[in-house]
Amino acid sequence: MKRVFKGMLFFVLAAGLLSACGEEEVPNSFVSISGIPATAVIEAGETVGPVTANISAADGLATLVIRKDGSTIETINFNGETSATHEFSYTSVDEDANKNVVFEFVATDSNGDSQTVTHVLTVGEIATVIRIAENITSDQTWETGKTYILGDRIVVTDGATLKIEPGVVVKGEAGSGPNATALIIARGGKIDAQGTETEPIIFTSVADEIEPGMIASPNLDADLDGFWGGLIVLGRAPSSFEGDVSEKQIEGIPPSDTNGLYGGDDPADDSGIIKYISIRHGGSNIGEGNEINGLTLGGVGSTTIIENVEVIANQDDGIEWFGGTVNVKNALVWNSGDDALDTDQSWAGTMDNFILLCGPTTDHALEIDGPEGSFNAAHTLRNGTVRGHPESELGDFRDGARGTFENIYFFGFSDPADPEAEGRGDLSLSGDASLENFENGILNFNNLEVTLPAGVSLSTVFRNGTDVHASEVALGENTVGADKSVFAGWTWAAVAGELDDL
Amino acid sequence: MKTLIISWLFFGMAVLSGAAVAQTGTIRGTIYDEASGEPLFGVAVSIVGTQTGAVTDFDGDFEIQLSPGTYTLSASFISYNSLNLEGITVASGEVTILDNLRLTEYTSDLETVTISAEAIRTTEAALMTVKRNAAQLMDGISSAAFRQIGDGDAAAAIKRVTGVSIEGGKYVYIRGLGDRYTKTVLNGVDIPGLDPDRNSIQMDIFPTNIIDNIIVSKSFTSNLSADFTGGVVDIETKDFPEEKTLRISLSGGYNPSMHFNPDFLRAGSSSTDFLGFDNGYRDIPTKGVNDIPQFVDVIGNPSGERGQLYQRILRDFNPEFGGMRDQNAMNFGVGISLGNQLALGDNTLGYNFALTYKNASEYFQDAEYNLYAKPRDNSELELQPLERSMGSFGVNNVMLGGLFGLAYKTDLSKFRLNLIRLQNGESKAGIFDFENTNLGAVFEADQYNIEYSQRSLTNLMLSGAHYLKDGDWEVNWKVSPTLSTIDDPDVRVLRFRKPTQNISTEVGLPQRIWRSLEEQNLVGKLDLTNNHQLFGKMAKLKFGSSYVYKERDFVIQDFQFSTGNTSFTGDPNQVLREENLFSETNRNGVRYNPLFIPNNPNSFQANLTNLGWYVHSEFSPVEKLKAIVGLRAEKFDQRYTGTNQTQTIVFDNEKVLDDMDFFPTINLINSIREDQNIRFSFSRTIARPSFKEMSFAEILDPITGRTFVGGLFEEVTNGGTEVLWDGQLEATRINNFDLRWEKFLPAGQLFSVSAFYKTFDKPIEMVQFLSDPGAFQPRNVGNGTVAGLELELRKSLAFLAPKLENLFFTFNGTLTESSIQLSESELRSRQLTAREGQEISAKRDMAGQAPYILNSGIAYNNFVSGLEAGLFYNVQGSTLNYVGFGNRTDTYTVPFHAVNLSINKTFGLEERIKAGLNVQNLLNQSRQEVFRSYQAEDQIFSSLNPGTLINFNFSYSL
Numbered sequence A: 001m002k003r004v005f006k007g008m009l010f011f012v013l014a015a016g017l018l019s020a021c022g023e024e025e026v027p028n029s030f031v032s033i034s035g036i037p038a039t040a041v042i043e044a045g046e047t048v049g050p051v052t053a054n055i056s057a058a059d060g061l062a063t064l065v066i067r068k069d070g071s072t073i074e075t076i077n078f079n080g081e082t083s084a085t086h087e088f089s090y091t092s093v094d095e096d097a098n099k100n101v102v103f104e105f106v107a108t109d110s111n112g113d114s115q116t117v118t119h120v121l122t123v124g125e126i127a128t129v130i131r132i133a134e135n136i137t138s139d140q141t142w143e144t145g146k147t148y149i150l151g152d153r154i155v156v157t158d159g160a161t162l163k164i165e166p167g168v169v170v171k172g173e174a175g176s177g178p179n180a181t182a183l184i185i186a187r188g189g190k191i192d193a194q195g196t197e198t199e200p201i202i203f204t205s206v207a208d209e210i211e212p213g214m215i216a217s218p219n220l221d222a223d224l225d226g227f228w229g230g231l232i233v234l235g236r237a238p239s240s241f242e243g244d245v246s247e248k249q250i251e252g253i254p255p256s257d258t259n260g261l262y263g264g265d266d267p268a269d270d271s272g273i274i275k276y277i278s279i280r281h282g283g284s285n286i287g288e289g290n291e292i293n294g295l296t297l298g299g300v301g302s303t304t305i306i307e308n309v310e311v312i313a314n315q316d317d318g319i320e321w322f323g324g325t326v327n328v329k330n331a332l333v334w335n336s337g338d339d340a341l342d343t344d345q346s347w348a349g350t351m352d353n354f355i356l357l358c359g360p361t362t363d364h365a366l367e368i369d370g371p372e373g374s375f376n377a378a379h380t381l382r383n384g385t386v387r388g389h390p391e392s393e394l395g396d397f398r399d400g401a402r403g404t405f406e407n408i409y410f411f412g413f414s415d416p417a418d419p420e421a422e423g424r425g426d427l428s429l430s431g432d433a434s435l436e437n438f439e440n441g442i443l444n445f446n447n448l449e450v451t452l453p454a455g456v457s458l459s460t461v462f463r464n465g466t467d468v469h470a471s472e473v474a475l476g477e478n479t480v481g482a483d484k485s486v487f488a489g490w491t492w493a494a495v496a497g498e499l500d501d502l
Numbered sequence B: 001m002k003t004l005i006i007s008w009l010f011f012g013m014a015v016l017s018g019a020a021v022a023q024t025g026t027i028r029g030t031i032y033d034e035a036s037g038e039p040l041f042g043v044a045v046s047i048v049g050t051q052t053g054a055v056t057d058f059d060g061d062f063e064i065q066l067s068p069g070t071y072t073l074s075a076s077f078i079s080y081n082s083l084n085l086e087g088i089t090v091a092s093g094e095v096t097i098l099d100n101l102r103l104t105e106y107t108s109d110l111e112t113v114t115i116s117a118e119a120i121r122t123t124e125a126a127l128m129t130v131k132r133n134a135a136q137l138m139d140g141i142s143s144a145a146f147r148q149i150g151d152g153d154a155a156a157a158i159k160r161v162t163g164v165s166i167e168g169g170k171y172v173y174i175r176g177l178g179d180r181y182t183k184t185v186l187n188g189v190d191i192p193g194l195d196p197d198r199n200s201i202q203m204d205i206f207p208t209n210i211i212d213n214i215i216v217s218k219s220f221t222s223n224l225s226a227d228f229t230g231g232v233v234d235i236e237t238k239d240f241p242e243e244k245t246l247r248i249s250l251s252g253g254y255n256p257s258m259h260f261n262p263d264f265l266r267a268g269s270s271s272t273d274f275l276g277f278d279n280g281y282r283d284i285p286t287k288g289v290n291d292i293p294q295f296v297d298v299i300g301n302p303s304g305e306r307g308q309l310y311q312r313i314l315r316d317f318n319p320e321f322g323g324m325r326d327q328n329a330m331n332f333g334v335g336i337s338l339g340n341q342l343a344l345g346d347n348t349l350g351y352n353f354a355l356t357y358k359n360a361s362e363y364f365q366d367a368e369y370n371l372y373a374k375p376r377d378n379s380e381l382e383l384q385p386l387e388r389s390m391g392s393f394g395v396n397n398v399m400l401g402g403l404f405g406l407a408y409k410t411d412l413s414k415f416r417l418n419l420i421r422l423q424n425g426e427s428k429a430g431i432f433d434f435e436n437t438n439l440g441a442v443f444e445a446d447q448y449n450i451e452y453s454q455r456s457l458t459n460l461m462l463s464g465a466h467y468l469k470d471g472d473w474e475v476n477w478k479v480s481p482t483l484s485t486i487d488d489p490d491v492r493v494l495r496f497r498k499p500t501q502n503i504s505t506e507v508g509l510p511q512r513i514w515r516s517l518e519e520q521n522l523v524g525k526l527d528l529t530n531n532h533q534l535f536g537k538m539a540k541l542k543f544g545s546s547y548v549y550k551e552r553d554f555v556i557q558d559f560q561f562s563t564g565n566t567s568f569t570g571d572p573n574q575v576l577r578e579e580n581l582f583s584e585t586n587r588n589g590v591r592y593n594p595l596f597i598p599n600n601p602n603s604f605q606a607n608l609t610n611l612g613w614y615v616h617s618e619f620s621p622v623e624k625l626k627a628i629v630g631l632r633a634e635k636f637d638q639r640y641t642g643t644n645q646t647q648t649i650v651f652d653n654e655k656v657l658d659d660m661d662f663f664p665t666i667n668l669i670n671s672i673r674e675d676q677n678i679r680f681s682f683s684r685t686i687a688r689p690s691f692k693e694m695s696f697a698e699i700l701d702p703i704t705g706r707t708f709v710g711g712l713f714e715e716v717t718n719g720g721t722e723v724l725w726d727g728q729l730e731a732t733r734i735n736n737f738d739l740r741w742e743k744f745l746p747a748g749q750l751f752s753v754s755a756f757y758k759t760f761d762k763p764i765e766m767v768q769f770l771s772d773p774g775a776f777q778p779r780n781v782g783n784g785t786v787a788g789l790e791l792e793l794r795k796s797l798a799f800l801a802p803k804l805e806n807l808f809f810t811f812n813g814t815l816t817e818s819s820i821q822l823s824e825s826e827l828r829s830r831q832l833t834a835r836e837g838q839e840i841s842a843k844r845d846m847a848g849q850a851p852y853i854l855n856s857g858i859a860y861n862n863f864v865s866g867l868e869a870g871l872f873y874n875v876q877g878s879t880l881n882y883v884g885f886g887n888r889t890d891t892y893t894v895p896f897h898a899v900n901l902s903i904n905k906t907f908g909l910e911e912r913i914k915a916g917l918n919v920q921n922l923l924n925q926s927r928q929e930v931f932r933s934y935q936a937e938d939q940i941f942s943s944l945n946p947g948t949l950i951n952f953n954f955s956y957s958l
Helices: A002-020 A432-439 B002-020 B124-133 B143-149 B154-158 B305-316 B802-806 B824-832
Strands: A031-034 A039-044 A047-057 A061-068 A071-077 A083-091 A099-109 A114-126 A129-132 A140-142 A147-150 A153-156 A161-164 A169-172 A182-185 A190-194 A201-205 A231-234 A272-280 A285-287 A295-298 A305-312 A319-322 A328-334 A341-344 A350-357 A364-369 A379-387 A393-398 A403-411 A427-430 A443-451 A470-472 B025-033 B044-047 B053-055 B061-066 B069-076 B082-090 B095-103 B112-116 B138-142 B164-167 B171-174 B182-186 B211-217 B231-237 B245-254 B331-344 B347-373 B384-409 B413-436 B443-467 B473-498 B511-534 B537-562 B591-594 B603-619 B625-643 B650-673 B676-687 B698-700 B707-709 B715-717 B722-725 B732-745 B749-761 B764-768 B775-780 B784-796 B807-821 B852-862 B867-876 B890-893 B898-907 B913-920 B927-932 B939-944 B949-957
Touching: A031 A099, A031 A114, A039 A047, A047 A061, A047 A099, A061 A083, A083 A099, A169 A182, A231 A272, A295 A305, A319 A328, A341 A350, A364 A379, A364 A403, A393 A432, A427 A432, A432 A443, B025 B069, B025 B082, B044 B061, B053 B061, B069 B095, B082 B095, B154 B164, B154 B211, B171 B182, B171 B231, B305 B591, B331 B949, B347 B413, B384 B443, B603 B650, B722 B824, B732 B784, B784 B802, B802 B807, B802 B852
Parallel strands: A039 A114, A129 A147, A140 A161, A147 A169, A153 A182, A161 A190, A169 A201, A182 A231, A190 A272, A201 A272, A231 A295, A272 A305, A295 A319, A305 A328, A319 A341, A328 A350, A341 A364, A350 A379, A364 A393, A379 A403, A393 A427, A403 A443, A443 A470, B025 B095, B082 B112, B182 B231, B707 B775
Antiparallel strands: A031 A047, A047 A083, A061 A071, A061 A099, A099 A114, B025 B061, B044 B053, B044 B069, B069 B082, B138 B211, B164 B171, B211 B231, B245 B331, B245 B949, B331 B347, B347 B384, B347 B939, B384 B413, B413 B443, B443 B473, B473 B511, B511 B537, B537 B591, B537 B603, B603 B625, B625 B650, B650 B676, B676 B732, B698 B707, B715 B722, B732 B749, B749 B784, B764 B775, B784 B807, B807 B852, B852 B867, B867 B898, B890 B927, B898 B913, B913 B949, B927 B939
């Protein structure tokens, strides 16, 4: 109640003051600046601020000049305001390392009075851990040997390119729901993340004590998930949306954040290059049906290059495509919390060479959906090896699924007829539209191979007539499947020996 | 509580001392002007054949002490016909009440009106007088009527008023216009609602025994706040009880489909739940922790200081996720009220005290909550399911209400002090079968919900009325602070996927939510009235000012539980078992993730000030024509403190609304005959966005999966080139036109016909996001209009046969036609998802506007035997509720045909005992909302069956 009465009191006082106030003659007044601390200490590469300078000049403000070590770096002109604020921040560069940098803030009023405030910034060693807290709106490079912390949902906005050098480790801070940290490449923004076979780029959580140069986490198991969001790439390529709207908000980003929009009419859209990256322990959940995948590709265009991607322990799907035309080569998903690969909204690209290692919470290895609007397109998945789990299913093709699925080898799933398995362990076509597409050659399966649990028939696992495209092989005797050699050395799965038996 | 006890003792003693001095009897009465309906000041009242008499005060009240006997009373006043009242019995120590005496203006042919005391029993007729003569359009219901129809709370009672309906048993709809356009005030001052999503307050919290009357004004006069359109409901509490009363009442309610049910669902409760509040049992486990550790902070070091704190918090979550089946009892309630007036020298002191307690339970079986959508192929007409949940839930609702009122009257002044405290606690537990067939996720799950909501309202009102000696001037003032709180501590949701009994992101992770809202409110009002002569008739000039300050603090704190590699049996209460929880040895165990740190978009503070001035004049320009012409000005400011999710937009007490508006009003009443009036009114009013609407809040409802997005966000499309919504939410300006013809008949009979027309400039509606159909945002949509016709009839059936004179037929019906111009984005969305052959109109119904409302009934009143009975019917036409967008279709309410029966009887010589029976929903209808689409079968959005409830009550007056 106190506040209400305070409010009342204030109201009465304000009324009194209003009538009491009068004009006063003031001779020449001086300028003052406040809010700038005298000193600060950071490491090279880190940012100081933003701090807000509050400037007042009764005679009217003319300019604010900011000098760094004597040379002007910023001049702000005013139009006689008697007070103003200016937000200042500075990101130190390597040359500043182990130096004191002197900033001078000079405010001048209309009759030439001025006030200077000095800020001495002590810059230490070149920082190897750099926290990113703001969107990337102009070109930026993350350097080899350093670790970058995502302090928020960081967006590379339209027109900006984020270059990530080989060996960089990116760690998302803690946060769930609306606070999930993530790296989003918005439409028009680009990522240039080219790791190498010896120096992959690793996306993980701050809980991970991994340092540049390592492949396996020194302290986290490969089944711990949900620590941060994920990597989201959004583009302007066509996608099939409900109601044929031209664009949509990506899952996991609230509709109020327009950086989450994807879709458009440019099939050849370019979101940049992703090579040799490993994404781990992510998949923070916002709400039901509103999760962040390890790698989310929304409306990504065909000029974008995505090769050699590993996703480990993501609380939701490993890789999910929402429309778009991008092709992906060499992907490995291990311990996904929901589906390993998930496709929606008529993605029109090819996934070539993939290994899916299902974990105890993996739902489907392949979850393939059809178009959501009238725009139809299809994708191809070829050359894959899928290691099952008793809790998982091979695949679900539903909602008018279309495309071609060939040269894929499955093993390690349950017997769907076993009451213990409760129906897990099959590959099924759901809904009339999917069945119709299968019948009409819009949904195709070629050269599927499987190692079945003892005594299980092909048609029990490959349902709805898909068994005619599948053949049974003994464990390890497969003639189709992934080329695992491309994953050697740089993936945690390979380093952990998970690929040895494939 | 202490204060209540002290006041209780004080008044207990006052009652005793009052009883000790009683030797003579008392007559108390009130005299009104028949023409204006206003109390008459200075009427000489005498007892024929004695020297005793009195003069009425400014309230028209008089009091005479007499020895026991039977008397004739005479009231006379200059230029009025005298009134003789015969057969008034005065008994020792008793008060005889004559609270409804009316004097008519002098006519030559009739000098003295003589009536018998028997004829003035009902005060419903008094209200009718007010209505007949008030210059603005009003309807109402009085405490006499509450007794007659046995309604226990204001929500049940107000349904009897023309054009009023009640939504969800709580909220008023006037003329079918939704909550946004209706306002509820208490004793003439604004009090905040108990529900943050509502503009009006829930009516079921006011027990009828503290209410003197409820008046519904359907036309605006400039002394009222301008922010209503459909109507304003004023709940007036009692001030001077006419006689000493001490009434104890007991009530019960039995619903065969709900009570004594072994399957009733409840959750663990605190020891004070039965009083309507939680004693800390549901406190947030992070209470007092400033820096809440996150899982990521402690996974590396579970036994460190932070790790231990994390584990302590994790273990402090109540492990109960699913309710238990446990037999419930039936509803019961007790109430006690006492009041009296005491003479203190020449002055009068009145007091009132009421305490009400109600404890009710409901059990809904086969409750359904579904989502349906249009199939993507536009040649398919039938809707397809996205989500379906069917199940049962139990509700236990406790209501504790206390009212204390003091009134003090001197010769020329009256002071009132009122304190109201309401405490309400509602506990829910539910189990649902959930089935998801939405794109990208097909599964079945068992869903468990537990909720608790506690609300409190404390209102203090101090008011005064002062009269100048000659009666020319009247000054009224009011100051009223209110504090209201709502807490939803520990809302719990959990789903197990079937048949594997696992928990994953696909089915949604378990959640725990703490919501809290606190609102403070201060209203001050000053009204001055000058009575004078204009055009040779009595006229009034009223002017004054009002000040409203409101402040709201709102915060949601929610947690999600990741389950790691834990496997479950399907028992919801085992999820948080010790062996499943994260620990040094179980690092991939069940853990919590707070969703509200570091940034909490669901936390905001907002405040508003509204300074109003008005002037209006009530006069008669020509014979038989009365007019009120007025103008109101309001300076309204609303401020907001909060941020968006990524804190890129930060508002710190920033002005989000800054309006200065003028609201002209004209009300004309023409008495075309003694018993017939024609009324016309025009007014301009306003509907402003609420605190929550004018915010950056993004509130996810874990049960429906819908997200509320504050109106301050914008939505763009086509790569940001096209703005669908600019984030500039504004108030809606409304023009109202009303025309009514009414005819009053003897014995409270009435017939009236009204027509109304309203135009809405940029009405606010909930609109779905184009890019995310699960998100809703309040936006200004295209302009709208509402036209309506209203009919009211109250007729004795004596015209059929004289024997039926005590049988009344009542009917009131409202028929409306509403239309809204579709916004560009809505039109496009509708065109994109149109079915083959469907024409998309650029107009549609206004959301929340019922096409018709019908109330009808047959009532039997016999005052001699004390028997009252009635059969009542109420229905509201199918109303557009949520506006569809994209592949989601519009939702409509399904008409609920409510047939209720009530019987009341008084017993005993002094009618000290009253008993009543009331049966609700005789037809056993279900409350449903449906998805409706072009040529498709309606599909259920929500369905609840309230069953048939039999209420009985018994009261005894001492």
